[in-house]
Amino acid sequence: MKNNYDVLVIGGGPAGAVAAKTAVEKGLSACIVEKRPAIGAPVRCAEGIGKEALCEFIDPDPCWISAEMTGAGIVAPDGFLMELESKFAGNKVGYILDRKFFDRELVWRAAEAGVDVAVKSRASAPIMENGCVKGAKIECCGTVAKVTASVVIAADGVESKFSRWCGIDTTVPIREIMSSVQYLMADIDINPHITVFYLGNEVAPEGYLWVFPKGERCANVGIGISGKKSGEGHRAKDYLDWFVKKSFPDGKPIEYIAGGVSVCRPLDCTVADGLMIVGDAARVVDPLTGGGIYNGMFTGRLAAEVAAECIGTCDVSKTALMKYDKTWRASKMGKAIERNYHIKEYLIRQPDAKLNEIIHSVSKLNLKDFSTLSLIKEIIRVNPKLMLELGTLAASIR
């Protein structure tokens, strides 16, 4: 690690790795600092990503893909299963990654492109000058190094602190944090190519429970519930254990992880003088699905592209960096976040009986372009009444 870079990236997840790699490809010097001693561990993720979304950044490689998905199922509160399949039977629609290896691959590629990487190195404070971020103090094994940079990219995840130290409020409202737990379970009976989502206030209040296959008899079995609904005796772990006891009584957990997923709106502003915020730290997780891998990589790449332009013109002010904020908000990703936020807000207000009614109305769907939007469109098509109930939201779905 040197003491000055064009771009200093805080965090070595997918967002940080793509940001740093993009920066060096644009001719900048860049360094990733990762507070943990290993890239990719521990992973706090259900590891699902759509095929098209993944392929926009990297060609699929069996080294870091656990399983290929051909469809999905949604289980209504009453236990009814709605199956979703691609119009083309057997068509791969998504992947369950092995994030331990995926994250390493991304950082590996960044390193080979010329990015410096420091692990077990924690940004403990920003270096500020006249209100402008100029770098960070990096703690590593008892020493503190001052690393200056033209632009700092905060990619420090859900537990992000860096942008807060720079004066940006990143607090997630309690009702909009998904309090989550997941087991990687072995030796269970599953369909190994279908992701299954369980809905309902008794299964996962204001959230959902997932079974994402990792192999023939192995899956990420996890749950996220609203922080508002969490409390002593009815936490995410309690709900998950109830489900596992009932559904996979003989399954063997071989990994146990907890997590928090924000399903709020993104930060009001994702830049400041000398600072850009990307991925989970910017709260750009999809509020409906909780998916954040693609959005992290998308914002990471875009931030580095805008940083390169701004460094090129020697203007890294908030005003100049705002191009990043405006561009991602206007992008397909930004619009999907806004739309899915409204859909999530609608769905969490529905009682189980209403969810049953909606899901029963569509027994089996063949989707043209396997996406949450096409699913919502199909549900509305067979429930024309829903259009009225959705009110102003309906316009954003057409």
Added chain:
Amino acid sequence: MLKVHRDICGYCGCCVSVCSEGALELIDAYLCVEKSCTSCGICAKVCPLGALEVVHEK
């Protein structure tokens, strides 16, 4: 004051994201509680594992 049950904590950072005081920080596998903690208990409520407890001093 806020007590961290370290045998239960999964060091996931869920609590850090909801703390409006910015009083929590996850340093690798160690959750730190800073002096600015007001013992509001939001973190204890959202913790997926039940690792946090507000202990009222007598």
